[in-house]
Amino acid sequence: MAKVAPSILAADFAKLGCEIECVSSADYLHFDVMDGNFVPNISFGFPVLESVRKITDMPLDVHLMIDSPSRYVSEFAKAGGDIVTFHVEAESSDKIHKAINDLHKLGKRAGLSVKPATPAEVILPYIDSLDIILVMTVEPGYGGQKFINEMLPKISNVRRIIDSRKVMCELEVDGGINFETAKLCVNAGADILVAGSDVFRAKNKDEYISKLHQLVR
Numbered sequence: 001m002a003k004v005a006p007s008i009l010a011a012d013f014a015k016l017g018c019e020i021e022c023v024s025s026a027d028y029l030h031f032d033v034m035d036g037n038f039v040p041n042i043s044f045g046f047p048v049l050e051s052v053r054k055i056t057d058m059p060l061d062v063h064l065m066i067d068s069p070s071r072y073v074s075e076f077a078k079a080g081g082d083i084v085t086f087h088v089e090a091e092s093s094d095k096i097h098k099a100i101n102d103l104h105k106l107g108k109r110a111g112l113s114v115k116p117a118t119p120a121e122v123i124l125p126y127i128d129s130l131d132i133i134l135v136m137t138v139e140p141g142y143g144g145q146k147f148i149n150e151m152l153p154k155i156s157n158v159r160r161i162i163d164s165r166k167v168m169c170e171l172e173v174d175g176g177i178n179f180e181t182a183k184l185c186v187n188a189g190a191d192i193l194v195a196g197s198d199v200f201r202a203k204n205k206d207e208y209i210s211k212l213h214q215l216v217r
């Protein structure tokens with residue numbers, strides 16, 4: 001069964017509490033942090049995460065699209081993140097190792113994300129200590145973009161790497177996920193589907209999530 005992580009970036013923030021309640025059958029709640037530097041857009045940060053933490057028991061899957069993420073991972077973990085994923089392109093190698101360690105010391109899961117143009121192999125030096133690898137299937141920065149089909153071989157490649165190394169690491173995909181692209185991603189080896197626009201646009205969000213749940217490799 002595929003796991004589903006609705007991205008609240010696509011929610012109506014004026015009624016965020018209700019929106020989160022509507023997707024409570026999902027596995028994780030995806031929380032997109034953007035700083036206006038690593039990506040052009042600015043979204044939300046600590047105060048919103050702290051408020052969301054208070055109203056839900058769902059595991060919070062924080063996706064940091066920010067520069068120098070190692071400076072902030074612990075703070076996001078303490079503010080309520082259960083999984084904290086940051087971008088390999090945004091940090092130096094020694095700081096990536098340190099950030100992963102910092103998260104583990106706090107009892108949190110650590111994830112590394114790759115932009116569409118970044119080859120999958122860049123995660124190899126970190127793979128033994130990672131809990132999540134997040135393959136971006138759109139250019140990070142905005143919800144509602146079209147899925148990049150060329151990412152499918154990369155997803156398969158990461159799947160092969162995870163399986164051959166026999167590591168306990170989940171493969172997450174993010175961006176442009178709808179029912180059709182979700183199937184392609186799961187067939188290519190994805191474990192977790194992040195979906196924003198399509199989930200929050202759905203009339204019956206529970207039904208939509210359950211449809212995604214039924215996808216199997």
Ligand code: DX5
Nearest residue numbers: 140141143144175176196197
């Ligand atoms: C893009 C974000 C995604 C995005 C997904 O930078 O990381 O999580 O919100 O939204 P949709 O499903 O609309 O592409």
Ligand code: ZN
Nearest residue numbers: 032063174194
């Ligand atoms: Zn995301």
